[in-house]
Amino acid sequence: MAKPIKDKKHLARVAEMPCCCCGRQPVQVHHLLRGGNRGMGIKNGDDMTIPLCPFHHATLHNDGNKSLDETEFLAIHGVNGPRLAARLWSESNS
Numbered sequence: 001m002a003k004p005i006k007d008k009k010h011l012a013r014v015a016e017m018p019c020c021c022c023g024r025q026p027v028q029v030h031h032l033l034r035g036g037n038r039g040m041g042i043k044n045g046d047d048m049t050i051p052l053c054p055f056h057h058a059t060l061h062n063d064g065n066k067s068l069d070e071t072e073f074l075a076i077h078g079v080n081g082p083r084l085a086a087r088l089w090s091e092s093n094s
Helices: 008-015 054-062 070-076 081-092
Strands: 028-031 049-052
Touching: 008 028, 008 049, 008 081, 028 054, 049 054, 049 081, 054 070, 070 081
Parallel strands: none
Antiparallel strands: 028 049
8 A cells, every 4th residue: 555645835825715614714625434445444645635623623533423524524514525635735746
């Protein structure tokens, strides 16, 4: 399995963007929980990141309604996490 991609410049760029759910700033960089080259206990690389405000980041990780997974949570806000992460990564590396 390939090692997760690390790119501090990309993380800094994502951290300057508005929240993909509500448009607020500042944001925290969220490593997607699904997709990418993730294995058991391995966090996705920096290429699989999206900007979330502290409220949405905490809500995603600490959602009292455990029936929602990350994909469903983001879909409620009109966000396709893997597609957004791929676009942001592509823009950083073009």
